[in-house]
Amino acid sequence: MKMNYFVIGTNNLKASTKFYDSLFEQTELNQVLTAERMTFWQGEDEDSAFAVAVAMPFNKEPATNGNGTMIGFGVGSTDEVKRLHRKAVELGGSCEGEPNQWGACFSAYVRDLDKNKIAFSK
Secondary structure: OOOOEEEEEOOOHHHHHHHHHHHOOOOOEEEEEEOOOEEEEEEOOOOOOOEEEEEOOOOOOOOOOOOOOEEEEEOOOHHHHHHHHHHHHHOOOEEEEEEEEEOOEEEEEEEOOOOOEEEEEO
């Protein structure tokens, strides 16, 4: 079993799309679809392809971040961990843990514009 996709809730689709477009600029994830309430990015490699989306909630209630919920991106190097962490903070995200050796992985943690927690790890 492997991850297929995940959806990140947002209360401002335009701002969230801009944040993730910029964050994913130098990665294998490309924006493939924008709809009225969702934007999708997808990896190019069919063997490990997965999709990421930001969406206004279907139930029309405000999007909230889950306490203890975290989205993790495995990246190719410690330099890429550092670059993505720095980029997310430059885009208006907030630092939740500087790039460092955290347990078995070199990782960094941020929150996006809607306070969703993201991890980048090598």
